[in-house]
Amino acid sequence: MSQQEFLNSVQHFIETATSHLDLPDGLAERIAQCNSTYSVRFGVKLRGRIHSFQGWRSVHSEHIEPVKGGIRYAPDSDQEEVEALASLMSLKCALVNVPFGGSKGGLAIDPNAWTEDELEKITRRFTQELARRDLINPGRNVPAPDMGTGEREMAWMADEYRRIGSSDAMNQNACVTGKPVARGGIAGRVEATGRGLQYALQSYLSHPDTAPVAGQKTPKGLTVVVQGFGNVGYHAAKFLEQDGAKIVGIVEHDCAIFNTDGLDVEAVAAHRTESGSVANFPGAETVPSEQGLTYMAADILIPAAKENAITLENCNDVNYSLIVEAANGPVTADAEECLTKRGIVVLPDLYVNAGGVVVSYFEWVKNITHLPFGLMDRRQNIRAGTAVVNALEEIAGRPLQEPQRTQISRDAREIDVVRSGLEEIMVQAFDDIMERKRTLPANTTLRTAGYVVTIARIAEYYRAIGL
Numbered sequence: 001m002s003q004q005e006f007l008n009s010v011q012h013f014i015e016t017a018t019s020h021l022d023l024p025d026g027l028a029e030r031i032a033q034c035n036s037t038y039s040v041r042f043g044v045k046l047r048g049r050i051h052s053f054q055g056w057r058s059v060h061s062e063h064i065e066p067v068k069g070g071i072r073y074a075p076d077s078d079q080e081e082v083e084a085l086a087s088l089m090s091l092k093c094a095l096v097n098v099p100f101g102g103s104k105g106g107l108a109i110d111p112n113a114w115t116e117d118e119l120e121k122i123t124r125r126f127t128q129e130l131a132r133r134d135l136i137n138p139g140r141n142v143p144a145p146d147m148g149t150g151e152r153e154m155a156w157m158a159d160e161y162r163r164i165g166s167s168d169a170m171n172q173n174a175c176v177t178g179k180p181v182a183r184g185g186i187a188g189r190v191e192a193t194g195r196g197l198q199y200a201l202q203s204y205l206s207h208p209d210t211a212p213v214a215g216q217k218t219p220k221g222l223t224v225v226v227q228g229f230g231n232v233g234y235h236a237a238k239f240l241e242q243d244g245a246k247i248v249g250i251v252e253h254d255c256a257i258f259n260t261d262g263l264d265v266e267a268v269a270a271h272r273t274e275s276g277s278v279a280n281f282p283g284a285e286t287v288p289s290e291q292g293l294t295y296m297a298a299d300i301l302i303p304a305a306k307e308n309a310i311t312l313e314n315c316n317d318v319n320y321s322l323i324v325e326a327a328n329g330p331v332t333a334d335a336e337e338c339l340t341k342r343g344i345v346v347l348p349d350l351y352v353n354a355g356g357v358v359v360s361y362f363e364w365v366k367n368i369t370h371l372p373f374g375l376m377d378r379r380q381n382i383r384a385g386t387a388v389v390n391a392l393e394e395i396a397g398r399p400l401q402e403p404q405r406t407q408i409s410r411d412a413r414e415i416d417v418v419r420s421g422l423e424e425i426m427v428q429a430f431d432d433i434m435e436r437k438r439t440l441p442a443n444t445t446l447r448t449a450g451y452v453v454t455i456a457r458i459a460e461y462y463r464a465i466g467l
């Protein structure tokens with residue numbers, strides 16, 4: 001399945017949504033396409049010869065700056081993929097009301113084929129190319145992690161940007177997000193996308209207008225298969241397990257493992273770290289990866305790997321009640337039609353995985369304000385909370401139990417403030433989708449409702465500047 005298919009799907013979803021909106025002539029077309037895509041080839045001397053690499057940074061829309069979006073390292077990364085991902089960035093930022101336009105980057109590279117030192121050289125070189133064209137810049141374009149990249153790559157990029165010497169030295173740390181906390185990052189960015197998915201699923205299930213899943217309005221007892229056990233898949237699985245869901249399958253690149261009694265997420269992660277694969281996890285059945293999505297029926301599928309995971313080829317063979325799109329673009333447009341006909345609900349990517357960019361926004365704000373969240377009022381809040389705890393204990397004549405004691409004591413650290421802000425945004429965004437859905441024809445999907453919300457907001461920005 002080509003990356004062109006991914007781009008076509010996003011454009012199809014945009015067209016479907018714009019048919020419900022009364023937009024000025026030509027605006028729908030403008031929103032469906034990326035404004036610019038920069039393609040670069042550069043050489044790095046490694047292992048005694050020059051190796052060439054190709055990368056892209058696409059800007060979908062600068063209706064708000066800076067534009068924002070991750071950088072992917074994958075062997076099959078290409079321009080169409082990067083453009084589809086950049087379009088999704090504009091849409092998800094507007095959906096969750098974070099003040100960024102959309103952008104995305106990609107480097108065609110297999111990160112596993114290079115040592116850490118080599119990857120550092122390649123990343124620093126790529127950063128120089130991006131910086132030269134303001135495609136990394138705190139006020140213009142702010143990259144972040146995506147597949148194949150993480151805190152380590154963001155630290156290299158931020159450091160290289162600093163070395164190059166920016167005219168805005170005060171704010172240079174805000175040139176990328178997803179940095180390690182010790183290098184100007186924020187608590188909770190690593191877990192953010194999985195955490196956002198947890199809030200998204202809670203919001204979906206608890207909403208009065210959504211149907212229960214397997215009779216449930218909470219995740220407790222629901223069976224879940226996760227595809228892709230990387231940053232997003234691992235955290236999503238861990239948080240849903242904490243909410244009482246049962247992770248019955250994990251589908252990875254090299255194989256898939258299943259256990260109807262449930263897989264212990266931390267134990268699987270430890271097993272993979274030790275052996276290099278989830279294969280042969282004790283008590284689980286190991287099957288070929290290609291069979292993973294269709295091997296077992298479960299309540300929920302979380303595709304957390306790549307685009308085009310569910311296509312016309314397998315959409316009739318997957319057996320879930322709900323698909324929660326952690327990855328970008330895992331369900332193609334024609335597959336979604338087939339799933340909808342079969343009564344399978346898709347909770348869409350632009351909402352589900354927005355937690356990453358939301359917490360990136362918090363990090364960017366922290367970097368440009370130079371003030372950690374929660375610092376100024378923490379002591380004051382603790383004093384106020386402790387006074388309430390003491391008064392309640394005196395009235396009750398006994399100590400308060402946990403977790404009430406901690407909740408009332410209001411001892412909020414950066415991670416608590418970040419999670420609280422993320423939850424608020426995810427809950428609000430789902431309400432916005434449902435409110436809009438009520439105004440659309442009865443069979444409108446959650447994706448279309450989400451696209452309508454977000455395209456209406458982007459169109460409003462364009463209207464305000466007279467476009």
Ligand SMILES: NC(=O)C1=CN([C@@H]2O[C@H](COP(=O)(O)OP(=O)(O)OC[C@H]3O[C@@H](n4cnc5c(N)ncnc54)[C@H](OP(=O)(O)O)[C@@H]3O)[C@@H](O)[C@H]2O)C=CC1
Pocket residue numbers: 145146147148149193227228229230231232233251252253254289304305306307326327328353354356357
């Ligand atoms: N990181 C973030 O903050 C955000 C990520 N996303 C999206 O989430 C998805 C996952 O990203 P992330 O977790 O960061 O990436 P990671 O690189 O951390 O993890 C991806 C995982 O998926 C596995 N994988 C790759 N291809 C397949 C496949 N065909 N079948 C099964 N498993 C596969 C990889 O295995 P292996 O290592 O063996 O290749 C790896 O374990 C992407 O679509 C990304 O765009 C969305 C929003 C934010």
Ligand SMILES: O=C(O)CCC(=O)C(=O)O
Pocket residue numbers: 068069070071092142143144145146177178328353354356357358360
């Ligand atoms: O954190 C960010 O800025 C972007 C995350 C991302 O790439 C995505 O949401 O797909």
